[in-house]
Amino acid sequence: MDNAYVTTPFGRRAMSLGMLASQQLAEAIEPGTTRNKWKLFRAVCEARPALGVTDRALTVLDALLTFYPNDEISEERGLVVFPSNAQLSIRARGMTAATLRRHLAVLVDAGLILRRDSANGKRYARRDRAGEVEEAFGFSLAPLLARAVEIETLAAQALAARELFKRTKERLTICRRDIAKLIEVAIDEGIDGDWQKVVAIYRAIIDGLPRSPGIETLASALDQLSLLREEIVNRLNFKDKSNKMIANESQIGRHIQNSNPESTYELEPALDDEQGGANFSLHVGESSAALADRKITPNVRSRGGKQFEGSGGQEPLKSFPLGLVMQACPEISAYGPGGQVSSWRDLMSAAVVVRSMLGVSPSAYQEACSTMGPENAASVIACILERGGHINSAGGYLRDLTRRTENGEFAIGPMLMSLVRANGPGRRRAG
Incomplete structure (x- = not known):
């Protein structure tokens, strides 16, 4: 041509x-x-x-x-x-x-x-x-x-843009799924937070997408949802770390409690029967093996003079003396009648007030009372109040302890001992 x-x-x-x-x-x-x-x-x-x-x-x-x-x-x-x-x-x-x-x-x-x-x-x-x-x-x-070179360049750019759109859409779909399921987990586990507000933010981002969004719109929505997912994950990770820290402290408490059987350390002076008190002491001269065989536990009277048996049929959960509970958890005194706690009735009244303040649902507390016994449930609430800065969701933590109690995996003693040491272990040492 x-x-x-x-x-x-x-x-x-x-x-x-x-x-x-x-x-x-x-x-x-x-x-x-x-x-x-x-x-x-x-x-x-x-x-x-x-x-x-x-x-x-x-x-x-x-x-x-x-x-x-x-x-x-x-x-x-x-x-x-x-x-x-x-x-x-x-x-x-x-x-x-x-x-x-x-x-x-x-x-x-x-x-x-x-x-x-x-x-x-x-x-x-x-x-x-x-x-x-x-x-x-x-x-x-x-x-x-x-124009072959120009056309091939335009084709490569169009293909890359289409692949980017596809990947962005897939990542957006995965992010939406992650957020929905993480919110569901947080609500089911009772993680502390305004999850209704998080759901509202999530829905606002999704509802703002047009029917046929462009790559810029998708990328912007993906950035927003990624930040929201990151915040949710951080909150859940904080909860997980708190639970691990609490578990570690319980293990340390059990180890220290049983590691020095030859010391003379009266943890609680004698209390009258009205307060449900009894002596709790380690005796001089007993070996570790003897202590293990004897399974030292406080000889405590609960309401009606009987130890409470949980609903799961496991070993009954022991109640500790009120004096020991108050030594470990002094903060709950301010919520008792007249600003003090002098009986188990006062402690249980204070626990109801604190339960509401910590955001623990009535059903969670009622379940704890049924499983642990009213005195122990009130003692756990006092411990949660004492450790409030380390527990992200009081309701979720209480439900977890209730479940562990049903499985025979939880004892309140190590928790109280850990708090006694944190509040000054030398203050109650007897001569």
């Missing part, structure tokens, strides 16, 4: 600066440039939004390419195809003549093909005696080959 001159369209079709630019671009094809026509066509399909062509126009371009005799498009083999409208319509899936002309114009305006019209507007080719095409009139694929 000779591109050394300007060709204008036949008939009423007007010439445009865009056509002139396309012709000049077609003349600038680098020598030796070739492309596989179907790979180039797939690149055009990928870059369709950037090129400004419709899917129907691509159907017409596909039909035009089928008339090119080789798979490799090159200037040496010629770049003009000259099918009749009838043949082109057949290969364009039966497209009507009017629709065909409209989409051919779209391809020309998009700078993908050129019209090379004959004097009478017919499409044909002149051949030499050997049958080789000397001159052809029809549609030139020169702009398509000249």
